[in-house]
Amino acid sequence: MEAMTFVLFGATGDLAKRKIYPALYNLYLDGKLPEAFSVIGLGRREIADEKFRGNVEQSLRQFSRRSPAEGEDLTPFLSSFRYHPLDVSHPDDYRKLLGAIETRERELGLPDNRLFYLSVAPEFFDAIAVQIQESGLGSTRGWKRLIIEKPFGHDLQTARELNDNLNRAFEEDEIYRIDHYLGKTMVQNLETLVLANPVIQAVWNKEHISNVQITASETVGVEERAAYYDQAGAIRDMFQNHLLQVLMMTAMRRPSQITAGNIREEKRKIIEALRPVSKNTVQENIVRGQYAAGELGGKPVVGYANEPGIFPGSNNDTFVAARLWIDHPDWAGVPFYLRTGKRMAAKSTRIVVEFKNPTEDLYAAKNEKTAPNLLIIEINPNEKISFLFNGKSSRTEGESRIEPVEMNFWVDQSVLPEAYERLIFDALNGDATFFAHWHEVELAWQWVQPVLEAFEADLLPLHPYAAGSNGPDASDKLLQEQGHEWWLDP
Ligand code: NAD
16 A cells, blocks of 8 residues: 555544544554555644544544553554644645645655545535645645545535535545445445345346335434534435435446446446436425434433424424335336434344245135245344245144245454444545445435425425334335335344
């Protein structure tokens, strides 16, 4: 891997502490960082280098999946780290930063390969990109790259504006938009599962698949993120980015070769083929909800409207379910059901693929029915693939009966890298396969925009659902119209 400088905006923030430093440390343990590596952490406050390194060490002890041993000397890892104060709105600070980076590049004999990581509030993204350009930070003879956190825009227009500003300093192939779902083991595994297995590939189409269900349910409420979440809602926080990315990864067709460019091209074809919703059709295909008071884990919890920091009478969505159609010849007539919500009965991110069942009545003479085959890909908290098929069991009073049998493939989670490790490693290597391309982001916003407008114009009811439930009844009806139901815990 090429020697480089890792410039981290937001080095004193929560994400840096919980995810970025632990990811760098685990990459270091696995020998996956460049031999010559300089990290420049940036934040508004003045902090001495020693103190900064102490904070990084503290975050490793608290958050790293492999924690340093008591008394372990972390100097070999931490000696790469320097701190530099910078206020994002002060142009002078960027020029000083350039001096600090160049000094380290000279000290370490580094080429001027620079990776800028924006782990700051989204309102700063534009200004930083512009300043990287104007201060000369981005004028390198080596390469430059930009990693940018979510959210990428608040709607279609702001996403386009942000992208235009980023493009003033970076080419598309230099921009790495993080969608951490794309770093998750099972989401990355989808590509192999579907494309590298001829048996699965053969049935991955409308001939055999009845419907696809993608769920991301959380048991937590809005927690400390009230100010952000009350403006974003489930539609922006989860649906426009993570769920649509998982949909693209699930539905993409086989390219001639697996390359970053081909995978992104196949994903783009899927999001391009999503049948648009309009103000007239949004009511039929989208359900909005907000959690009311209820019970979780045997304890009462308050409703969204009574959470600290939530605007009184807020009509923000904490639940969204949608029925989507992909106007692609291979997916004609196959509904994709997506849903996400907070304060739901279970924490679960999963894809359930329900296969068509032409054998349902094969045993009618024996008064039995077969169940549809299901392929369940659990993304979180388990990382597991299950296949449900029909088997014969003689457990029922000596009589043979057909019942669903489950075949499981568990991933050993104890050895798995975290999403941030994979994604940072890929960005260091210049591999953008599992980052969101601008086309995907723009098309996802384009699809979601009429839904946002319908929400704002109050065209959709906001269904209350009890905390600890599976969401509003209306989301069940969305599936019943097609004769389907959510597979909860088969
Ligand atoms: P944070 O508020 O904890 O940290 C913000 C950082 O920005 C701090 O280092 C602070 O010093 C710096 N900062 C604030 N104002 C500044 C200024 N004027 N000039 C220079 N630096 C300034 O935020 P966070 O939770 O770490 O989130 C960072 C980014 O990551 C955001 O875009 C957020 O949406 C995204 N993100 C965070 C999480 C998470 O779990 N924390 C998850 C996903 C995405």
